[in-house]
Amino acid sequence: MLRNLNDHPNDPIESMFVRLANDTHPGKIDLGIGVFRDDSGNVPVMQAVRNAEGRLYERNLSKTYRSPLGNLDYCRRVETLVLGEDHAALAGGRIVSAQTPGAGAALRAAAELVHGLSTDSAVWVSTPVWGHQIEFFEQAGMQIQSYRYYDSHRASLDAAGMLDDLRSMRAGDLLLLHGCCHNPTGEDLTPDLWQAVTDVAVETGAIPFVDVAYQGFGRGIDADVAGVRLLASSVPEMLLTVSSSKSFGVYRDRAGLLSILLPPEARNAEAVRRKLRDTLRQLYFMAPEQGAAIVNEILSTPELEALWRAELDAVRARIIELRAGLRTTIEAANPGFDASFIERQQGMFSCLPISAEEQLLMESRFHIYMLPPARVNVAAMNREQSRALAEAFAWIRAQRAAATEASLSRAV
Ligand SMILES: Cc1ncc(COP(=O)(O)O)c(C=O)c1O
Structure with missing residues (x-):
């Protein structure tokens, strides 16, 4: 059977990583993978993670199985971190949660669960969106609908287009939003737009599904989730996925949260919990424990939490500085080009206004690798790489201008 498998298509994200791995140039630059790098x-x-690991090791904890719902202490801590201590849904016991192997698995499991309950429900995703999200929903059998989000020519949100598209959502459709630091654009909803989106969700009966993968990377740990908290207190039902990969830097330990917020009058939390548990068991049986144990240890130990908060503040400060530096470097190498969007946007990513072909040129000529659509991981760069990117971008723009001029003179 398997020996006949010769032509499985290459996923566009994976194939970029294959090209990167095969590039033997010593100065190749990886701006693709979503990790934070130091200078x-x-x-x-x-350090908070190292200390937590030491404490867990000393306590010699059991490694016996948990249920498919994973580490429930981790769930409570992360729910509180995202929704806030006093959120009514927490006090009212209206949240059913599981700890998952990262938010990736949580997204896939949520899609499976929703599609199992309602085959008619579509999921609305922004244009552009992190490519794997579409894959997770498609694999679960869900219909995908796109809404306008980012205008790459103006390097800003297309607020009117977004709200216009979202008014076509039907009751029971899912509305996927990024809680902060939108992947891939770095362009976040303003407080007014969070309110407007909340209103559209309430009017249409669509169910918000908020994915929080970068809490603390944008404006601050609480400021980054203000929109999520607003939504959670305004809509009857909501889905929430949270990644601990970036905020705690435990990428390969695989810790994430999947939460379902039920309406205040709901009496079926136990049935929802059983459905969630069965969905997870059927997908992957059990989640790994280590990442969740570390995060739970940090969030339940005041001195570790204080250390983690300080370290996360330093990560955010570095990203803000890198963004300002990249803007200046790009503008210096590209006179007249306005790169202020890079400084304004939030979190790890911004997209360069170049085509897919130009992105391939960046790889072949400059050995600079990014993910579609020209998504740059600003949080992975040092000054030298920033300069290399700015110069490569200037070269691409010069080629483009020369090609336009040549085609104009042919037309004349
Ligand atoms: C928006 C978004 N959601 C979810 C994830 C998945 O994160 P993980 O599975 O590592 O928790 C990522 C990872 O890059 C992401 O950018």
Whole structure:
């Protein structure tokens, strides 16, 4: 059977990583993978994480099985981190949660669960969106609908287009939003737009599905989830996925949360919990424990939490500085080009206004690798790489201008 498998198509994200791995140039630059790097290019482990690991090791904890719902202490801590101590849904016991192997698995499981309950429900995703999200929903059998989100020519949100598209949602459709630091654009909803989107969700009966993968990378740990909290207190039902990969730097330990918020009058939390547990068991049986144990240890130990908050503040400060530096470097190499969007946007990513072909030129000529649509991981760069990117971008723009001029003169 397997020996006949010769032509499985290449996923566009995976194929970029294959090209990167095969590039033998010593100065190749990886701006694709979504990790935070320090100035020497390392992906640092937070001291709070190291300390938590030491404490867990000392306590010699059991490694016996848990249920498919995973580490429920982790769930409570992360729910509180995202929704806030006093959120009515927490006090009212209206949240059913599971700890998952990262938010990736949580997204896939949520799609499976929703599609199993309602085959008619579509999921609305922004244009552009992190490509794997579409894959997770499609694999579960869900219909995908797109809404306008980012205008790459103006390098800004297309607020009117977005709201216009969202008014076509039907009751029971899912509306996928990124809680902060939108992947891939870095362009977040303003407080007014969070309110407007909340209103459309209430009017249409669509169910918001908020994915929080970068809490603390944008404006601050609480400021980054203000929109999520607003939605959670305004709509009857909501889905929430949270990644601990970035905020705690435990990428490969695989810790994430999937939460279902039920309406205040709902009496079926136990049935929802059973459905969630069965969905997870059928998909992957059990989640790994280590990442969740570390995050739970940090969030339940005041001195570790204080250390983690300080370290996350430093990560955010570095990203803000890198963004300002990249803007200046790009503008210096590209006179007249306005790169202020890079400084304004939030979190790890911004997209360069170049085509897919130009992105391939960046790879072949400059050995600079990014994910579609020209998504740059600003949080992975040092000054030298920033300069290399700015110069490559200037070269691409010059080629484009020359090609336009040549085609104009042919037309004349
Ligand atoms: C928006 C978004 N959601 C979810 C994830 C998945 O994160 P993980 O599975 O590592 O928790 C990512 C990872 O890059 C992401 O960018």
